[in-house]
Every structure is written in C-alpha cells, then in structure tokens.
Amino acid sequence: MTGTRSTRWPQGRYSALALLRGALGGHRHWGRAWRAAEPRASYDVVIIGGGAHGLATAYYLASQHGIRNVAVVEKGWIGGGNTGRNTTIVRSNYRQAPLQRLLEHSLKLWEGLSDELNYNVMFSPRGALFLGHSDADMTRLAERGDSLRAMGIDAELMDVDAVRRLVPLLDFSPHARWPIQGGMIQHRGGTARHDAVAWGYARAADNLGVDVIENCEVTGFVREGDRVTGIETTRGAIAAGKVAICVAGNSGHVAGLAGLRLPIESHTLQAYVTEPVKPMIDTVIMSQSLHCYISQSDKGGIVAGGDPDGFPSYAQRGQPVRLEDAIAQAIALVPALSRLRMVRCWSGVTDMSFDGSPIIGDLPLRNLYINGGWCYGGFKATPGSGHLYAHHLATGQPHPIAAPFDLPRFAQGRTIDEAGVGPMPQHR
Amino acid sequence: MMLIDCPHCGPRAQEEFTYERTRDSVVPLDAAPAAAMATLYARANPRGEEDEIWRHTLGCRGWLELRRHRMTHAIVAVRPLGPAVLP
Ligand SMILES: Cc1cc2nc3c(=O)[nH]c(=O)nc-3n(C[C@H](O)[C@H](O)[C@H](O)COP(=O)(O)OP(=O)(O)OC[C@H]3O[C@@H](n4cnc5c(N)ncnc54)[C@H](O)[C@@H]3O)c2cc1C
C-alpha cells in the first residue's frame, strides 16, 4: 500500500545508522518530529480532530492522492483523545462481512505501517484470543471462526488444553466464576503503541506538507446556504474546500455546531494499568461473554478494561463502580492479577453509534464529511479508517469497503449491528 | 458518581439506576416511518443539559425523567414519569 511516498524527511529519516550517529554525538541532532504549524487562511481540506484517525486521513490524502494543502486542526494536543487512552487491541475477527472487510483492510495496513511511516508503531501481532465459557459461547466462536475463514481471514478454534498452553495463568478450575471451555484466536491480531501511531502519522503527514495545528478548537462552521466553506476556531476562521469531521467522542457536539443530529451518543469508557511486571501474559485475552480485555504492555504493565459506563457523558471521568466491575472480571479470569498494584486508571469519551458500527461519508451539508461512531473499537481501524476516508474526500465517492457505513443506512434499515442489540448505545 | 434523588425513594446511589434513552426519542406507536426514524436516530447529544429517561431499576423500579448536564454530571431536576411514557 505504499503510494507516492516522499523521501524528503527534512528532519532526517529514522534508521539504525541515524541512531548510531546520534549515539556518537550525544543524541543532540534530533529535530522536531513535525512543525508547530500556524493556521493559514485557507486549505483544500481541513480535518477536524488530531487523533490518529484524523492524522492518518491527512497522511493518506497527501501520500495516496497528492492532496497536500491540508490542515489537521486539534483542540488539545494530538493523540490526547481516545488515541492515547485506548487499550490498543488490533484485530479483524468480527462476525459480519462489512466489518470483516473494513478491519481486515486495516490490519493489512498495520502489518506494513512502521515501514510505511518510517516510525516504529510497535505493532505486535501477539494474537487476539477470545475465551469461551459455555457451550453457547463455543458455538458462537465456531460460527464466527467459520465466517472469518470463508472470508480468508485467519481464525483458529482452540480447545481448553490449547488455551491452557497459551495462557497458563487463567483460572481453569470448573468452579471458576467464568469456566473456560476453549477459545478462538486470531494470530495476526495483537497490540500497537498508541502514541506512536499518532506521532508517526503526524510526522509523515507533516513531511508531505500537511499542517498539524494543535491548541485550536473548532467552534463553528462557515456556510453559504447548504454548503460549508470553512470553520471558525479559537485561532480565527479558516476557509476550506472540504471539511472532514473526525473527532470521535465529540462527533455529536461538532455535528451540532453545523446544526446536524447524528445517531451517536457519547459514553465514557475506562481502562487501567498495573505496575510493570515480568512477562506473564503474551497474548491479548478477551471473552465471548464478557467485556473484559487484558494484555501486557511492552513496558510490563497489565492493561485492562471492561464495560462502558452506560449513560451519556462527555466528562472523560469514569464511575468507580464500573472500574471495580472491570477489575473483578480480570481477577476472576487471571487470579494472579490480584497481587498487582494498579498505578493508573483513566477514561475516554467514545462515540457510541446506534448500531455499534462507524459512520463514514457524506453529511447532509455539502463539502462536510463525517468519520465517527467508532464506539470503543476504533483504534484497530486507524490505518484503514484514514485510508478509506481520504479516498472519499479525494474522489467524492465512498471506497467500496466503506460504502456500507454511510449515514443513510439508519433510515434505510441497513444497520450493521454486530452485537444484535438494536438502537441502544448504552447496551453495547 | 451521581446521587439521584428518586421522587419515590429519596436520594440513592447511581448504581441503583439505569439510563434508558433521551426524553425526545420515545417513538409514538402510530408514528409514520420517517418520523419514527428521526425520533429514534437523530440525537442532539449535547455537551450540556439534556432531558433523559432513567429507571430506578434496583429500587422502586419507577421511571424517572432527569435533566442532567452531560459534562458536569450535575442533576438539575428529577421528575416521576407516568406509565404511559414508554411504548
Ligand atoms: C478506554 C478505551 C479503550 C479502548 N480500547 C480500544 C481497543 O483496545 N481497541 C480498539 O480498536 N479501540 C479501542 N478504543 C476505541 C478507540 O480509542 C477509538 O475508537 C479511536 O481512538 C478513535 O480514533 P480518533 O483518532 O478519531 O479519536 P481521538 O484520538 O479521540 O481523536 C479525536 C480528536 O478530536 C479532537 N477534537 C474534539 N473536538 C474538537 C474540536 N471542536 N476542534 C478540534 N479538535 C477537536 C479531540 O481533542 C481528539 O484529539 C478504546 C477507547 C477507550 C476510551
């Protein structure tokens, strides 16, 4: 998926040789990874939101489509939203075909991303394992595995012995709170370093001429009739040929500034990390029945999370009861975790869409576009999301992989409801 | 954490309550398809106050209407809701 990649790298290409040269010179030659750009009066495309999705979109606009007069406008610092708050799980083993195509497209981009960006995003395909706790779970995992393999995506059903060999620290006793009957693993799934994804895309986009503008909040839209011609920001107005919303948890708020209402509600999701310990979990543990996901970061901390808080909030501040639930689940699955100290917990505002799937494409106003509704699962989609959104912005047409995720699907009864719970974001 | 003042039971911890939907998204049973879709899916989702329907699930099980700030979590008002509200 390498495009017209520039080899300019004014700040210097990263390489083993550069590292060696740096070591000899006391590492004093490293420059900024991207410019602190000031907003200009106008751009061909302005992307609202400097999360990894927005930055990836800018990068692919420049690298794949040659559109370089682009700004990414971020109200805080890049990657300070959900990009820097998520539990970094990357996988494509979904149940429904449109989601499989979308996330497999993304996973293939992950596989070459560090090379493509000349930045180590620490993509670590250590396997993404779903545990099954009952006959029903195992049936559903087998079903999902079959549909994945039919799509050419790797999935392996595991019996309990195979799971035991992979993660011996799980509670395998028959009296466990969630007895383990087996699992399904995607070996190509895993984790990546979230900050590095934002920084790598920012640096590569900047290198191609994109302005990454931090501390600049969008406060309104400039319109001529039903056409959007620019944005109002805390640093002045900026004219734009196209405006691309990419603000995750703030999708509802920002669309509201344009007078639009979306099938999205903002909810809080929390996560936590323990003190670093020696390697004890070398895959990603998830569950068919629980919202529980556990992995060990490269630094050694156990990173885990649970259910969303269950009611709308923009607070970026989680409820202790839900955190307690998440911890209890993790300890029930891996009892050894009870010996660890938690060092941090945090939360992010997730854009919960009404079918649990993202919304990518046109909005009812001309020249205004949306990429949002990623709920609590958009980190894995970062490269694919940026790539497909850039295609839409550049060509005016949805990429075939993104086409099913348009906004009109809700009114037309084409929802893509992976969990099958209906239009109730609080129940996902 | 929120302390919700149930009109029937008094102030109780948030974990006894569940959020249902926004007040303006209750779809009348006789709504035409277009109106039903708009009511169901077009959410204001404000970074401010909104009227919401909650239930005192682990208490009196009564339906409540909360006016609540979605950024500060301040609860501006709690009202009981009659049985006719939800279809
Ligand atoms: C606790 C938690 C765990 C998660 N775990 C996983 C996981 O394991 N795997 C997975 O795939 N996904 C996970 N997710 C979901 C994932 O983090 C998100 O779907 C994804 O990061 C969204 O990408 P983004 O770049 O659009 O978001 P963000 O990084 O949130 O970017 C949006 C940016 O827009 C900016 N912005 C908002 N309003 C404005 C404005 N008015 N003007 C200018 N800028 C604005 C924000 O400051 C923010 O930086 C998790 C989420 C959370 C909260």
Ligand SMILES: [Zn+2]
């Ligand atoms: Zn009550």
